[in-house]
Amino acid sequence: MSTTTKTSKKNTVKRHRIVGLKELRANVDKYIEAVNQGVSFTVLRRSKPVFRIEAASDEWGDPVGAYETLVDFRELDLQGVPAKDVLKALKRLK
Numbered sequence: 001m002s003t004t005t006k007t008s009k010k011n012t013v014k015r016h017r018i019v020g021l022k023e024l025r026a027n028v029d030k031y032i033e034a035v036n037q038g039v040s041f042t043v044l045r046r047s048k049p050v051f052r053i054e055a056a057s058d059e060w061g062d063p064v065g066a067y068e069t070l071v072d073f074r075e076l077d078l079q080g081v082p083a084k085d086v087l088k089a090l091k092r093l094k
Contacts, residue, residue: 021045024053038063 040054055063073081
């Protein structure tokens with residue numbers, strides 16, 4: 001069984017499927033790959049849902065690996081860099 005839902009946050013399609021515990025255990029690598037591709041699963045044991053499997057998320061709720069870090073301003077200052085200083089630097093680059 002499979003369901004598809006649209007999310008408004010990023011206009012992406014998330015897929016959700018149901019899988020039996022025995023099938024999951026027999027083919028765990030296949031399901032790990034599917035989760036990495038954005039599929040979530042409800043796992044059933046004796047026809048009853050026991051848990052869900054979905055991709056891990058970061059501290060903001062985005063899927064892990066969804067974004068690439070280009071610059072980590074915490075390297076300059078552990079408290080971060082004020083946005084106004086970043087904007088000033090960007091304007092100077094023009």
